[in-house]
Amino acid sequence: MKFPETSLIVDHIHEPDLEFAFGQLSPHPKDGLFLYGPHARSKKMREIRVGVVGTTEGIGHFRSWSRKIQQVVSVPPPGKGEKQDRLHLANFPGLEEAFGISFEPDEISTLSIPAADIEKATSIVNLHEAVDKVAKLFIDRVRKHLRNEEQAVDVWVLALPEIIYDRCRPESRRSGVTMAPGEFARRQKAKKVLPLLVAAGVIDQTDEDIFADVPDFHRRIKAEFLNIAPTQLVRETTLAPEAFKNKAGYPLRKTQDAATVAWNLATGLYYKTQPKPPWRLATIRPGVCYIGMVYKSLPHDPDGHACCAAQMFLNEGDGVVFRGANGPWKTGDYEYHLKPDAAKRLLSLVLETYQELYNEPPLELFIHGQTYFNDEEWNAFCAAAPKGTNVVGVRIRTTGGETKLFRDGDYPVLRGTALLLDQQTAYLWTTGYVPQLDTYIGPETPNPLHITIMRSKYATPEIRSVLEDIMGLTKINYNSCNFNDGLPVTVRFARMVGDILTMGSAKGQEKQPFKYYV
Known part of the structure; x- marks a missing residue:
């Protein structure tokens, strides 16, 4: 695509299709599950084993809810002032009918x-x-x-x-x-230091593991x-x-x-x-791997170290989280950069798993981050990738109110609207009006993501191709059944994954399915 020297290009990225059972396609998870079922649906109904922990009342509430989802759960009638035809809502057809799984409450x-x-x-x-x-x-x-x-x-x-x-x-x-004192307060009192410390506004945390997290x-x-x-x-x-x-x-x-x-x-x-997620992207190219970089400062660390991790997502849609090393990765208020050895080791973990799954390295490996990549870590990423694998660094940042587009005067733009600034930079509206739902689900005028192709090992991909990928990655949040998210999955869960990995009990978890984190 050629870009005029003095003009901006407004484009539209088509809504990605999702694949369900029998190879059937639909852009909406609810429609696809209702009509066809999960893409890896078994011929026989699968019994799942569920455990519930809670109060007696809480367990009772879950049992009652479980009985309700064995059959149709209807959308409530529209309230005053609501549309009669609310396309963003859908009746739930029943657990077995939609997903082919069941359990006895x-x-x-x-x-x-x-x-x-x-x-x-x-x-x-x-x-x-x-x-x-x-x-x-x-x-x-x-x-x-x-x-x-x-x-x-x-x-x-x-x-x-x-x-x-x-x-x-x-x-x-x-x-x-x-409020009541706990064992910690009693131990402090036994040390006969609590009154002095409280008076000074200080808490003695010596040998107290509860303060580590x-x-x-x-x-x-x-x-x-x-x-x-x-x-x-x-x-x-x-x-x-x-x-x-x-x-x-x-x-x-x-x-x-x-x-x-x-x-x-x-x-x-x-x-x-289940071994496979309920739907997968129908549009992702074969041989493509997506990585979302995760950084999180360690709480109460005297050296100011941070934890790093990588979230890998494949064309099947499912993900794996790889924990990297803790270290001095924070280089600014919102900037994190890995040292060469740590960068190479983290990417090697990802590539080894990809090789195990597909018996060959990926053709393209996209690294999504919210900051730029410095020379040291980028060179390490490229060195870790085998010959023939094009490593591409993409920065994805949210924006405030500085960039707005409107449709027909003051209506929200279509989801998928893209403002192409040059060969490597664009604004992408991943939220906005969705014709299939006949609505824009949002509290205010939608803001775009700012997308920049920062670096590439070999050829730089087309900016439109990168935007298409990001649109697809907004549709594989399997912790809900929404039409789409505003952020691609590589970025959306980065903070939550980092929060979990910095907990003391998460140590030693070098590689774990993404489903454990959500």
Whole structure:
């Protein structure tokens, strides 16, 4: 494509198709699953083994929800002022009908935790200790089950009471909670130093492992279960919103409609229990591998080191996370760069796995990052790749309100609109009006991604080809059943993967399927 010297080119990237059973195509996951089923669907219905951990009430809510998804879950009638034909919503046809899997709600493995134990643990005055105690209630219960039971579980569902969500995240205020000292405070008191330290505004963290991690229940659980099984964390209020109402009689929190919840959770259950994801991209070229770079500063590290990782995604859609070395990768406020040895080793891990799967190296290897690549790390990436593999570095950055396009005056642009600046740079609107849904799902005027082809080992690919790939990668988030995401999967989960990898219990996990992280 030739670019005029003084003009910008506005183009449109076609909506990528997804592949389902029998090689059938559809751009919408819900349509494809409803009409054809998952792309790797078995001829026979597959029984999945589900384990549930929670309070007695939470387990009951999950069982009730599980019975509902055995049949059709209808979209609620439109509210006042809503369109009659809401194409972004769809009835859920039933778990077996849509996904070809099933489980018996009354035969799931259930591990009950007394609500009083959760209340007591979440009320500990020190947040680090509170999160640690609550997480151990779930983790220890599962580990005990694994020691005593022979039957394996494909996925563990954690049905969480609202107090865990409210009290077990970083900077949880826990207002209105009657706080109580925990073991940490008692040990400090026994040392006879607590009054002096508190008066000075200092907490003695010597020999206290609970301070090594960020106090976040979600991160802790995901990290602990990396060597156990995939998990699905779901709030009780999501499973049974009608059971939780405020004093005025309204739902305690606003949730998605029951059909959408069924679609999203069922997609996650399928993805986390089956060898292949429910759909795959029909448009990705063979021999192409995509990598999303992950960096996360280590909490409380005196040397300021960071963790690095790579998320690999293939044409099947599924992913693998590779953990690299910890080191001094942070070079600025938002800049991270690997040293040559670490860069080469991390990419070698990715290439070895690709070789094992396909018995040959990739033809093209795209590295997606949110910063530029410096000479040292780029040369190491190229050295790690075998001869004939074109390594391409692409920077993908979100934008604010500085760049806007409108359609017909003040309507949102079509999703897939691209403003091509030159041979290597473009703005791409991955959100916007979707004709098939007859709507734009978003709170404000959509903002584009800024895409730059930074470097390439051999020939620089066409900018349009790179944009097509990124559009496709916005459609393989298997933790939900949305038409698309605003970010490609290589970038969307980078922060979450980094958050989990920096937890102490994630150490030693050099290579793990992506499904364990979401």
